[in-house]
Amino acid sequence: MYQILFTTIVQGAASETWDNQIQHHPSVKSKFKRCLDVVGSIVGLVILSLVFIPIAIAIKFDSPGPVFFVQERYGLHGKTFKIRKFRSMVVEAPQLKNLVENEANGLFFKNKNDFRVTKFGRFLRSTSLDELPQFWNVLMGDMSLVGTRPPTADEVMNYSQHHWQRLNVKPGLTGEWQVNGRSHVKDFEAVVDLDLHYQKKWYPMYDVLIIVKTIYVILAKVGAF
Incomplete structure (x- = not known):
């Protein structure tokens, strides 16, 4: 359904110039970027294999429910895929969302003191350990180590034309x-x-620079909650 929606909006609103931009962004066909993704995802999956059991046990002890949170996201050119994260919220989180104030402006949701986040979930989020299962998406080619933030279905339903450029x-x-x-x-x-800035500025080694910066912000816990 959402793939059809994406195609309809793009074909109806985007110009021929923008269509060409969608098809030819240099990062999409970069062999260096793909090699970096494969090597990085293998390293990430090795780390995941080492910490999976203790994290899974901690999640189960902290809150009843599955170990993983599974959600549909939008990727390159509007292709949908499933991501898996270590679950950091209570199972009833979607039903309780309307009870949480959105502290963000626009089409995404943020709340620093979201009561749906479990105690261990806050640790997972602050250390970005909840993201480890997504290295599988990188290895499969749905995602990259470096790119734009993958939107959810409720976000893209309300996109304006320039928002779709994030999916280039x-x-x-x-x-x-x-x-x-x-x-x-x-x-x-x-x-x-920021997402469009990345697209304009991108060159192969720029991904390496962002990866190095990411390691720093994770270890220093910069801007995380």
Whole structure:
């Protein structure tokens, strides 16, 4: 359904110039970027294998429910895929969302003191350990190590034309948003600007630079909650 929606909006609103931009962003066909993704995802999956059991046990002890949170996201050119994260919220989180104030502006949701987040979930989020299962998405080619923030279905349903440009590249585990404020960036348009900035500035070694910056912000817990 959402793939059809994406195609309809793009074909009806986008110009021929923008269609060409969608098809030819250099990062999509970069062999260096793909090699970096494969090597990085293998390293990430090795780390995941080492910490999976203790994290899974801690999640189960902290809150009843599955170990993983599974959600549909939008990727390159509007292709949908499933991501898996270590569950950091209570199972009833979607039903309780209307009880939480959205502290962000625009089409995404943020709340620093969201009561749905479990105690161990806060640790997972602050250390970004909840993201480890997504290395599988990177290995499979749905995501990249570095890219734009992958949107959810309720976000893209309300996209304006320029928002779709975010999907000209693969979504990433990290990107401009994560190394320039992370959770402290609460304006959706600011996130879009960062995503489009990445596309304009991209060159192969720029991904390496963002990965190095990401390691720093994770270890220093910069902008995380």
